[in-house]
Amino acid sequence: MIKLLLVDDHAVLRDGLRNIFELEDDITVVGEAVSGEDAIEKVKTCQPDVVLMDINMPKKNGVEVTGILKKQYPGIKVLVLTMHSHDEFFMAAIREGADGYLLKDAPSNQVIEAIRTVARGESVIHPSMTKKLLSFHQQNQQEQVQDSSLTEREREVLMCLVEGLSNKEIAERLFISDKTVKIHVSKIFKKFDVKSRSQVVIYAVQKQLVPMPPAN
Known part of the structure; x- marks a missing residue:
């Protein structure tokens, strides 16, 4: 059973989410928080497996709280669910340790599956945020990945993964075979x-292997 803490300052949204999650056999809502500080206290008492975190909240925002929780409780999973599609919020949340980032326009079944995914230790990124990361990266391709553990070819493949390219597209861009691409991807993993590829993107953001978008 996945123990879930809802963190959002809008009661109507929390009620709606709770009603949706109560229909699932493997998810139970163990608590609700209305602010960042409230979330920190509720985590202590409710001990959730996953925190569904809004960003825009009073006192401490969701990005700040994510960083605090991940430092105090490294095993806890934080899935951001927000209306903010701005690059800086996405990058900041991921760098603070968020395990996933979804927008509130995501369908309920996608949110439910995302909760299960992060609970398993994997990562989730809303498709539109991946596209934004891709767009920013393409504008800054002169900035190369810096990671001494990767070979030059692996760095090239990593940037292709960040761009969301398939193995076939990577092979065509780098003029190598699909089999060679699979080998490089496996080594990077x-x-x-x-x-997963989502985890690769999150790792690249957290380790600052891709350039940070400027604040809007």
Whole structure:
């Protein structure tokens, strides 16, 4: 059973989410928080597995709270659910340790599956945020990945992964075979200790392997 804490200052939204999650056999809402500081206190008492975190809240925003919780409770999973699609919020939340980032226009079944995904130790990124990251990266391709554990070819493949390219598209861009791409991707997954492409992107953001978008 996944123990979930809802963090949002809008009661109507919290009620709606609770009603949705109560229909799932493997998710139970163990508490609700109305502010950043309230969330920190509720985590202590409710001991959730996953925190569904809004960003725009009184006193401490969701990005700040995410950083605090991840430092105090490294095993807790934080899934951001917000209306903010700005690059700086996304990048800041991920760098503070968020395990996923969804926008509030996501369908309920996607949110439910995202909760299960982060609870398993994997990561989730809203498709539109991946596209924003891609757009920013394409405008800053002169800034190269700096990670001594990667070979030059692996760095090239990593940037292709950040851009959201498929193995076939990576092969075509780098003039290598699909099989070679799979080998490089496998090595990157192993070096970063990740299991999915979303986790690769999050790792790259957290380790500042991609340039940070300026604040709007």
